[in-house]
């Protein structure tokens with residue numbers, strides 16, 4: 001599954017309140033024969049299931065998972081006799097017990113079940129959606145524990161089986177499932193019956209079915225037919241995705257050295273979809289904005305996102321689908337791997353996008369989550385559906401990916417790939433654990449991977465490696481110490497005996513022409529020697545480390561001076577994160593961070609500046625007080641103006657994608673964070689042009705332009721944006737208008753946005769994004785918070801029954817003790833299932849921000865006093 005962390009934030013998937021309960025190990029499924037007859041009009045379906053099982057020991061009871069299933073007839077055949085089964089539901093465990101009078105012998109048995117289910121509107125199980133024209137469709141979303149809503153099943157990842165799926169659908173409706181169509185015959189009545197080929201052995205959460213009005217574009221790669229499906233009328237927007245998928249399939253065939261293991265590949269864009277995308281075997285489903293794009297007008301940003309969502313889900317076809325984690329406590333094996341892998345094919349396909357640098361930047365973002373006391377280890381026990389769902393977080397995705405990247409860099413690309421290949425071959429069409437993965441890597445590489453990995457996977461948090469440098473004669477001694485890093489200063493300074501085995505690479509200021517020295521730090525304190533006399537030594541020279549580096553203050557200043565000339569872009573991004581980490585715990589004054597930013601004034605690397613602008617945005621938003629705001633903004637304008645001048649305000653024909661993306665970043669920072677009058681005037685010009693003729697602007701600048709224009713705009717502009725929402729040409733255009741709605745400053749308009757969010761005009765997966773958008777807008781913070789509390793019962797229902805966890809997470813934007821107390825009070829009285837850790841993290845983030853502000857505000861004011869008006873170098 002793919003979570004969306006950027007603008008289109010992920011809605012936490014639906015979570016059930018059911019209690020912990022695992023199926024008893026009495027029987028295993030071999031084959032499911034399933035026929036679904038959905039009735040889109042009445043939102044119901046009929047099911048006919050023939051389930052072949054292997055009984056492991058004699059029993060008179062078979063337990064299956066089932067939820068919201070209405071059983072008609074159930075029989076079990078074994079040893080030539082067929083018995084009627086008594087059906088005893090165990091609702092609280094989402095299970096059903098099928099009992100027979102005469103015990104079943106060990107060996108094969110066949111369960112036949114006829115039943116009815118509901119096409120729900122919760123975007124889980126088998127559910128009903130609607131396209132822009134109001135036409136209904138039915139689709140499935142099973143991960144993690146919702147296959148049981150579509151058919152009684154052994155709904156745990158370890159129970160793999162083959163599937164023969166058929167569907168009886170209204171004439172004219174397209175039907176898509178995991179495998180190719182083997183027959184499509186008219187009847188019964190005015191319907192048609194479609195039978196799909198038998199699937200490979202797979203887990204129940206990977207089965208899929210879509211029925212509705214869809215068109216497709218078709219291509220192929222390595223002999224595998226690939227289709228991109230869109231709701232009728234939109235298929236042309238699937239061109240980019242098709243190209244990406246074709247490239248990726250060939251790439252993965254080579255990388256994994258195992259050919260794509262299924263008969264075909266479909267990519268299906270769905271208007272109503274709770275997650276970002278889902279890797280169902282051979283039938284990947286997407287939220288449509290993450291698949292369909294107008295190639296000419298579409299932004300580079302969205303193209304990058306679409307490409308990486310596709311490569312992520314396609315990586316799962318091997319990592320997740322072919323080899324599956326034994327239980328959800330190792331879901332990181334799926335998600336961390338796919339997140340790590342997603343950049344590789346895109347880097348090969350579009351090297352000009354510099355995705356490798358975004359990986360470095362993302363590592364910094366993940367370290368921020370892992371610097372909270374309320375983080376969790378990568379490997380985490382989970383039993384209930386709610387606990388399982390909470391594991392799909394930044395740790396399973398981002399941290400696991402970053403740790404794999406560090407491991408790959410330590411072993412070498414080819415050795416790591418050979419280990420992956422050995423692991424996949426050992427466990428294909430079956431299941432595996434974390435230990436299986438690192439044992440395969442240890443065997444292939446003959447390096448202590450099985451010692452290194454548990455220190456990252458089993459314990460929570462991340463280390464900071466403190467670097468102390470001393471030059472004597474013609475060599476430099478580098479003393480390293482490791483300790484767990486916390487944003488919370490008291491915790492950071494308290495003794496802590498956690499130790500990691502850290503693969504790291506060192507490079508000194510005098511080692512210009514030599515490769516970094518790579519070592520494994522296994523103790524609390526260790527010293528290494530580098531040739532030459534260096535004033536500073538980089539502690540994460542490859543940028544591949546999942547740790548922070550703590551430099552001595554004089555080294556920070558020397559590094560800042562040399563950053564532009566001596567460091568690679570990846571090293572500059574790592575250094576930015578490291579200096580910021582030192583500011584956060586009070587080792588460095590915030591002025592050193594701003595001085596570092598000034599040192600990068602001639603940097604034109606999109607990824608480096610993007611990273612830096614993130615930090616400067618945070619400072620502007622949280623640490624600058626009202627008295628200093630104007631001065632900070634002036635300083636920011638002076639800092640960014642030269643880069644903007646170089647890049648130019650207007651897009652140039654044929655310019656590189658990175659330049660387009662950099663222009664958009666600078667434009668947003670100048671307009672939004674710095675309130676630069678020129679950028680604000682430009683923004684209004686672009687937005688007005690887009691409103692008059694949406695096809696006249698490219699989407700690169702338009703999204704930001706609308707948000708900036710909204711800052712000073714009134715009801716007229718608001719109404720035009722609303723009107724734009726009614727008839728967009730592409731999903732991207734729709735969201736361009738949509739995400740403008742929370743950005744106004746006028747409270748009356750923000751109130752309209754909040755009311756609109758809970759109206760029927762907003763898709764349920766999008767509703768909370770408007771509310772949390774207003775919450776993140778300083779002009780709307782109190783308004784949104786009051787609204788949330790007043791309308792809690794409605795919001796709890798929006799976006800699926802448990803998407804409200806997203807609201808809990810969004811309160812972390814507060815930086816104020818009064819609001820923190822209100823959050824505590826409110827969520828103590830209104831407990832949100834599956835958001836326990838999220839709640840603790842939000843409170844911790846607010847506290848961290850309040851403390852940082854108290855500590856750095858005066859220092860920031862005095863730094864601005866000295867440097868603000870002078871600006872520049």
Ligand SMILES: [Zn+2]
Pocket residue numbers: 001002003279312313316334335338
């Ligand atoms: Zn995934």
